[in-house]
């Protein structure tokens with residue numbers, strides 16, 4: 001099936017093999033994919049560890065293997081859900097279908113008249129940003145859950161050390 005240009009959004013904290021699997025599947029159905037990096041303003045938090053630029057870096061290399069044309073666009077959150085779809089549209093190339101599993105995202109795009117398709121994650125318990133950050137914090141193996149590029153970026157920026165540092169409770 002061919003559907004033109006699709007929009008897929010996630011926080012990608014970090015970008016992992018579950019996301020890659022979803023994108024490979026979407027690539028079979030459309031000509032081009034716009035990937036929105038959600039909560040672009042957030043970083044250096046336990047649940048939002050990486051900056052938008054770091055997430056762009058992780059994804060750009062990993063997606064080189066994907067032969068589909070794609071655009072990676074950081075998108076900051078805004079305070080009003082009712083105008084979020086217009087906010088997204090103002091920042092992205094035009095698209096005619098949305099892929100998401102997030103109930104709020106589905107609701108907002110449906111109400112704006114878009115076709116929304118579900119995009120279930122592959123092996124959800126294993127490939128989860130929360131699970132990967134937990135493994136990084138506790139010194140467990142996580143390299144096998146992410147593309148090599150994500151591993152390289154996290155190593156380059158000292159991501160594990162950052163996570164451990166900001167997870168420390170001030171004892172004073």
Ligand code: NAP
Pocket residue numbers: 009010011012013018022037038039040076077078079080081084100101102104105119120121127128129130
């Ligand atoms: P999210 O908050 O990043 O993820 C929510 C959960 O869904 C995470 O556990 C995530 O797993 C999981 N998930 C991601 N992709 C999935 C998939 N294909 N299948 C099953 N589970 C999946 O939400 P998101 O949907 O990925 O991203 C939505 C973004 O839009 C967020 O940045 C949100 O802030 C933004 N947004 C903003 C507004 C506003 O500003 N008013 C309104 C709506 C949405 P992982 O952790 O493993 O990725």
